[in-house]
Amino acid sequence: MQQRSTAQGRNAGGRRLEEGAVFKDWGGRLPVALTFPNSYYVGMSSLAFQLLYRWLNDEADVVCERIFWQKGGAAAGEPLYSIESGRRADEFDIWAFTISWEMDYFNVVEMLRQAGIPPLAADRSRGERWDGSPWPLIVAGGPGITMNPEPMAPFFDAVLIGEGEEAVPAFLSLCREGLYEDREGLLERLDRQPGFYVPHLRPSNRDHIAFRPVERLWVRELHRYATHSVLYTPDTEFSGMHLMEIARGCGRGCRFCLAGYVYRPPREQPLATLLGWAEAAIRKGHDRIGLVSAAVSDHTQIDELATELAGMGASISASSMRMDPISVPLIRAMAHGGSQTLTVAPEAGSERLRNVINKTQTEEQMMQAVRLASEFNFPHLKLYFMTGHPTETDDDIQALIDFTLKARQLYRRRLSINATPFVPKAHTPFQWEGMMAAKELKRRQRTINRALARHGVEVRADSPEWAEVQAVLSRGDRALANVLLKIPPGQLNTRIFFRTMEEQGLDKEHYLGRWETGAPLPWEIVESGVSESYFNYELRLATQERSGLSCPPDSAGCLTCQACDDGWAFRYGANENRPIPAAKGGAWRTQDWLPWTKLREQQHATGLGNVTVEPIPLE
Numbered sequence: 001m002q003q004r005s006t007a008q009g010r011n012a013g014g015r016r017l018e019e020g021a022v023f024k025d026w027g028g029r030l031p032v033a034l035t036f037p038n039s040y041y042v043g044m045s046s047l048a049f050q051l052l053y054r055w056l057n058d059e060a061d062v063v064c065e066r067i068f069w070q071k072g073g074a075a076a077g078e079p080l081y082s083i084e085s086g087r088r089a090d091e092f093d094i095w096a097f098t099i100s101w102e103m104d105y106f107n108v109v110e111m112l113r114q115a116g117i118p119p120l121a122a123d124r125s126r127g128e129r130w131d132g133s134p135w136p137l138i139v140a141g142g143p144g145i146t147m148n149p150e151p152m153a154p155f156f157d158a159v160l161i162g163e164g165e166e167a168v169p170a171f172l173s174l175c176r177e178g179l180y181e182d183r184e185g186l187l188e189r190l191d192r193q194p195g196f197y198v199p200h201l202r203p204s205n206r207d208h209i210a211f212r213p214v215e216r217l218w219v220r221e222l223h224r225y226a227t228h229s230v231l232y233t234p235d236t237e238f239s240g241m242h243l244m245e246i247a248r249g250c251g252r253g254c255r256f257c258l259a260g261y262v263y264r265p266p267r268e269q270p271l272a273t274l275l276g277w278a279e280a281a282i283r284k285g286h287d288r289i290g291l292v293s294a295a296v297s298d299h300t301q302i303d304e305l306a307t308e309l310a311g312m313g314a315s316i317s318a319s320s321m322r323m324d325p326i327s328v329p330l331i332r333a334m335a336h337g338g339s340q341t342l343t344v345a346p347e348a349g350s351e352r353l354r355n356v357i358n359k360t361q362t363e364e365q366m367m368q369a370v371r372l373a374s375e376f377n378f379p380h381l382k383l384y385f386m387t388g389h390p391t392e393t394d395d396d397i398q399a400l401i402d403f404t405l406k407a408r409q410l411y412r413r414r415l416s417i418n419a420t421p422f423v424p425k426a427h428t429p430f431q432w433e434g435m436m437a438a439k440e441l442k443r444r445q446r447t448i449n450r451a452l453a454r455h456g457v458e459v460r461a462d463s464p465e466w467a468e469v470q471a472v473l474s475r476g477d478r479a480l481a482n483v484l485l486k487i488p489p490g491q492l493n494t495r496i497f498f499r500t501m502e503e504q505g506l507d508k509e510h511y512l513g514r515w516e517t518g519a520p521l522p523w524e525i526v527e528s529g530v531s532e533s534y535f536n537y538e539l540r541l542a543t544q545e546r547s548g549l550s551c552p553p554d555s556a557g558c559l560t561c562q563a564c565d566d567g568w569a570f571r572y573g574a575n576e577n578r579p580i581p582a583a584k585g586g587a588w589r590t591q592d593w594l595p596w597t598k599l600r601e602q603q604h605a606t607g608l609g610n611v612t613v614e615p616i617p618l619e
Helices: 047-057 102-114 121-126 150-155 167-178 183-191 271-283 302-311 328-336 351-357 363-375 394-410 438-453 464-474 480-486 494-503 508-512 532-543 596-606
Strands: 002-004 022-024 030-036 062-068 094-098 137-141 158-160 242-245 288-292 315-318 341-347 380-387 414-421 457-460
Touching (some): 047 242, 102 464, 150 480, 167 183, 242 271, 271 302, 315 328, 328 363, 341 363, 351 394, 363 394, 380 394, 414 464, 494 508
Parallel strands (some): 030 094, 242 288, 414 457
16 A cells, blocks of 8 residues: 655654655565654755655555654654654664765764664674664665765665666665575675675775776666655745756866766756646645756756746745856746845856866856846845865955955845855865864854944854864775764764864874875776766866866767766767857866856847857866
8 A cells, every 4th residue: 555645744743744755565575774863853844855755655566654753753752753754763674764964974873773683794794683683784875875875884784876767776675685585696786786885895995906986876867756856844944836947967177066067968847747746836826946956046947947947936945056157037936936045156256266176157156146136135145255265365255255345345135145165065176275273264154244244144154063073074085984983962063073083093194184296096906987087187276276167057079077988979960960058179278168048149139059168188
């Protein structure tokens, strides 16, 4: 029996009831605990988590239920239960963690202990449950772990590297064959599957004779998959909103951004498909539509999409957008739909520093977005900056302040900024860069706050000390697993974390400092698709304060960064068969990227045909 709940909120007994929740009998089915190592509120704000829930429950012989971390639950000795049936967590035979952030690593270990499951995979393989059955198979995936699984590798039996749409059916098929009879054989077969990393079968040191890097998985035909909400609940950041992933990946090439490289090449959902999803959602009473993408405004038909959605009477929100140039129809539709906040991300205040990080928006383009926020009467404008970028100086901090004050002159309502510390990430051009000392980051954050607070600008600044913890985990190796194990439930703070590192003989500055290019990296066990030579090239451009390359949606004929294979790069055949934009056999300079709408305008007005850009060699 399978039933989907249509109620919302909580019933008299306190159980969460949501629209779209699936309830199945357990008899004869493979029980999977889809586990999010953070709160229900945070986990249910993740569209990826919802999609996994649907894919797993679409299998008739699988019963998938959700488990979330509860603050203080482990320290209080409370058991973990699933949302759907209230089953104890240790009754499930597969635990599938989806990890979005490195800081949730602590919660993973806490949840395993809370459920009475040995955290280390090696300990689970040597023992069994009280009834003689094997311990649950513990697997993981998600952007927080997929590009550097090493700090968490000892805890998992397997890690999915990359995108999961096409991997889930193969994984379930193998589990049906070997989960109960031949666990080690199952792991050996998983190890031979593309995209699966079984840590105890693959040495992570590139000098080991048995070193075999794992190639990440990515979906070439995104249009085959329905990437939209399947669950609705009021207890989430997007209360009752219908989320739609309109595109995956970003080709802008910001040098600090993990998502911009991990999810290359950028792919889009077709306009007609998106409109069909929206129509179906509105018929069911969900007229609040959330557009999800790394850069919503980069969808090549965003103007048409926004206009059509507004015509349907939808209220539109967007996860993020670019301003070079900004989509006026999108901003207008958001405003008319009652959106309360417009969020834009300059990242840096000076043009020099924006060139360093390859964020090529001009100040005039960004101020145009500020003017639109004012003209359309958005109640709240958010500006996202980073502090501590490589080569950042006090002059750059002053430029950030000047930029915000200029925005304040144009926008007189609620204005807030976030000054997030830069954290070096694996598989980016800045993966070798060190992190600015917490003391210096604090000084810069105080400077920003003193300068802007008296002008009515809200300044939010993430903790530099916690950013250091994130940096250690993002660039960490397997030695950090012992640190995670040693921290008692409910006692985590930055002082204890770094003291535990020291007790384990680990040097904090090694993980936070600058690394030499060419030196071994902990995450080399994973192939992101983008070549190390390309990262080196982009890093050299950064040191020269030069903008670099980018990958516009639906571009083709380029193998510069190596993220595309031949089949994808030349999927249109000859250049003349490719839709615009069309770079003639080479990479795009970031400053040459114009949206389709502008290119179509030029083509129509001048008859010039496809826009061409000369190839750029990696010197």
